[in-house]
Amino acid sequence: MIDLDTLGNPPNWLAADTIERSRAALEGGLARETWKYSSLTKTLRMLIGAPGVSRAPLADVPEGVSVTRLSALATPPALTLDIERYPLAGITASLAAEGWLIDVKGSPDRPLVLDCETGINAPTILRVHRGCRVDIREPGARGGVRASVRVLQADAGSTVCWAQAELADDAEQWWLLKAQLKDNASLELHQHAAGARFRRLDTHVTLQGTGSNCLATGAGIVGPGEHLDRQQVVEHAGRNTFSRTKLHNLAGGRSRCSFNGRIHIHPGASGADADLSNKNLALDIEAEINTKPELEIYTDDVRCAHGATVGQIDPNALFYLQSRGLPEHRARRILCIGFLTECIRGPLADKVLNAFLARLDGAAPSAAAELPGGSAQS
Amino acid sequence: MRLLDIDDLHVRVDDKPILNGLSLSMNAGEVHAIMGPNGSGKSTLANVLAGHPGYEIIGGSIRFAGADLDGLAPEERAHAGVFMAFQHPVEIPGVTNMEFLKAANDSRLAARNLEPLSALEFMKKVRNLAQSLDLDSEFLKRGVNEGFSGGERKRNEILQLLLLEPKLAVLDETDSGLDIDALRTVADGVNRFHADGNGVLLITHYQRLLNHVVPDHVHVLADGRIVESGDGSLAHALEERGYAWLREDREDTPPARRSSGMRN
Incomplete structure (x- = not known):
């Protein structure tokens, strides 16, 4: 394991024992299990060698929103990183030059566009106050080594739509998005990602409050030589909570595409309603797909379902399209895009669809004319 | 004009022979009905005509509009004018019916060196067709056959038949799976197709569709070959007596006579 002593003391807005706890967690069994398909050591080395970014992640600040350095706050809010599960969050926060608090006290008239620069981005707490509504977008298109930790604190009755699109293939990336929802808070989450040299994305949603809910969709496309590893946890802690998670991935060539999705129903979380689905399409015999849905249920009176599939293009569907006059390569393309389109939702859907089409076509420009998003939609 | 000539066709699937010397000819503008017991090879015949790669032709020939179909990909057969309405149309989630129809129609036109219709023209045409088949235009926005009832799927197949304007419909x-009203609607669609001088090869278990789409010839398929041919009265006889009597007749009749009614 890499020597963490060189990291120095954590900044004043971070708990003093962050590095020690991170070190202990890195050597524990949980980290080894959740990093089964991505190298934890390589990721750690990647992070430690990257420059820190101190700039605020939000350039355009609408009315009702404030952006503050954590170091400028007398009593900065706790980052609640869950270092025992996410030791890299502790390391990233220690490496970052700054941390930020984005406070949403109204309902902004335009989306908050978060920037994720090349380097170790400053950890960001996004606090959405009671009853507020906000649309957050992360059109992260940059390559290079990138790391970010975002913590969403959604107060009672707030509504958040968060869309992320990680499309650069020349990236080595790790991110963590942690979301904590109070009573009746709603989170709509759209996380789309292409494969890259290395891309590992962790998402952890905790439905703390009664009636809180989360709808999550995501599409992924992974090409030859690329790596995409997504880890998704949805914790149901409050009563009558609701979650839907649906992710589709498509892998071609000698690639690696991994997914681990866990639904955790806490004691006392009666009335929880959770569903997690992950479907994968392998286009080539060399494509490696790993998927593992998990359920942990510690209370009665819940409704939970989970499922995962790995398959190839359905030959009957292919024949059906060909029998209608579509050449095989176009029929395959339609089936691929249709599969992904089922999960390409949210404000960044057009951008993601175009990027995926370009990937499927090897950047052939005729792609968009004949398919979902094309002119035939009624 | 001769539309389809199938001569001594032998087909197998996974080394199992399914069609064993099937011969059939039909002219443009004719309706032929194929009937026969389960497992006799009816769906195999349809799939082979459409070019399903899972069926291996080990003997015989299929000529369509004077050209050999052997070796043509399914899309090439479609461009030549062969259309198969599927018994179980597949669901394709994520691709709307309208997008699928547009892609298929554009491909058909491109094969004839014709320009695609504008989006507006196309939507108008498809909506009119949908209306004529009692298909709500909402179905055009949904995934291909996704969540469609059996009857809706079949009407969607006829919509494609009328849109893509082939020369031969293999149904x-x-x-x-059709109720009485849907059966009539589908039959009306098939008759509209037939009225344009096109051929219909209609595979069915029951006489009831033939009350609406009147066949010129009825053939009985058994053990992978046509064992009896006749006019519409043959379908009525089958409805009343089943297939067993044909087997008994065959056992009493020399092969030369049995095959005489197959070709026309």
């Missing part, structure tokens, strides 16, 4: 049990 594989299109009447199965």
Whole structure:
């Protein structure tokens, strides 16, 4: 394991024992299990060698929103990183030059566009106050080594739509998005990602409050030589909570595409309603797909379902399209895009669809004319 | 004008022979009905005509509009004018019916060196067709056959038939799963197609569709070959007596006579 002593003391807005706890967690069994398909050591080395970014992640600040350095706050809010599960969050926060608090006290008239620069981005707490509504977008298109930790604190009755699109293939990336929802808070989450040299994305949603809910969709496309590893946890802690998670991935060539999705129903979380689905399409015999849905249920009176599939293009569907006059390569393309389109939702859907089409076509420009998003939609 | 000539066709699937010397000829503008017991090879015939790669032709020939179909990919057969209405149309989630229809129609036109219709023209045409088949235009926005009832799927197949304007419709049990009204609607669509001088090869288990789409010839398929041919009265006889009597007749009749009615 890499020597963490060189990291120095954590900044004043971070708990003093962050590095020690991170070190202990890195050597524990949980980290080894959740990093089964991505190298934890390589990721750690990647992070430690990257420059820190101190700039605020939000350039355009609408009315009702404030952006503050954590170091400028007398009593900065706790980052609640869950270092025992996410030791890299502790390391990233220690490496970052700054941390930020984005406070949403109204309902902004335009989306908050978060920037994720090349380097170790400053950890960001996004606090959405009671009853507020906000649309957050992360059109992260940059390559290079990138790391970010975002913590969403959604107060009672707030509504958040968060869309992320990680499309650069020349990236080595790790991110963590942690979301904590109070009573009746709603989170709509759209996380789309292409494969890259290395891309590992962790998402952890905790439905703390009664009636809180989360709808999550995501599409992924992974090409030859690329790596995409997504880890998704949805914790149901409050009563009558609701979650839907649906992710589709498509892998071609000698690639690696991994997914681990866990639904955790806490004691006392009666009335929880959770569903997690992950479907994968392998286009080539060399494509490696790993998927593992998990359920942990510690209370009665819940409704939970989970499922995962790995398959190839359905030959009957292919024949059906060909029998209608579509050449095989176009029929395959339609089936691929249709599969992904089922999960390409949210404000960044057009951008993601175009990027995926370009990937499927090897950047052939005729792609968009004949398919979902094309002119035939009624 | 001769539209289809199938001569001594032998087909197998996974080394199992399914069609064993099937011969059939039909002219443009004719309606031929194929009937026969389960497992006799009816759906195999439909799939082979459409070019399903899972069926291996080990003997015989299929000529369509004077050209050999052997070796043509399914899309090439479609461009030549062969259309198969599926017994079980597949669901394709994520691709709307309208997008699928547009892609298929554009491909058909491109094969004839014709320009695609504008989006507006196309939508108008498809909506009119949908209306004529009692298909709500909402179905055009949904995934291809996704969540469609059996009857809606079959009507969607006929919509494609009328849109893509082939020369031959091979209808594989299109009447199965239809209620009386839907059966009539589907039959009306098939008759409109036929009225344009096109050929219809109608595979069915039951006489009821033939009350609406009147066949010129009825053939009985058994053990992978046509064992009896006749006019519409043959379908009525089958409805009343089943297939057993044909087997008994065959055992009493020399092969030369049995095959005489197959070709026309």
